[in-house]
Amino acid sequence: MNIFSLLFNSKPIKQMDAASLNKEKAKYFLVDVRQPEEYRQGHINGAKLVPLNQLGQRMKELPSRRGIVGICRSGNRSRAAARKLAAAGVEAVNLRGGMIAWMQAGLPVKKGK
Secondary structure (H helix, E strand, O other): OOHHHHHHOOOOOEEEOHHHHHHHHHHOEEEEOOOHHHHHHOEOOOOEEOOHHHOOOOHHHOOOOOOEEEEOOOOHHHHHHHHHHHHOOOOEEEEOOHHHHHHHOOOOOEOOO
16 A cells, blocks of 8 residues: 555555456456547547546446446556546556557557547
8 A cells, every 4th residue: 555545545546457458358448538639649449538637527428337447648647537437436447558558568559530
């Protein structure tokens, strides 16, 4: 447990690496929390675009009974999204290293909408 967990009484967010997500992605709902232009440049096929600044207003678009993996460029914004989802009672997972790690692993990237 880290100092922030102790101070803010929050559970750590589950992390998943790119290879694990690639194997298990059918189990999860994928949410890309980057901006639209970042998403168009390359995203994981099947990921729904919900920019982090819109997540609070768009929670009803997300499943409540299925695990959700947050995705961003490096894993920072998606970690914030996973915290917000977990606070709402959703099983939330962060893609560790984000799209950078996904691409470094040589995994497929879809371009465009």
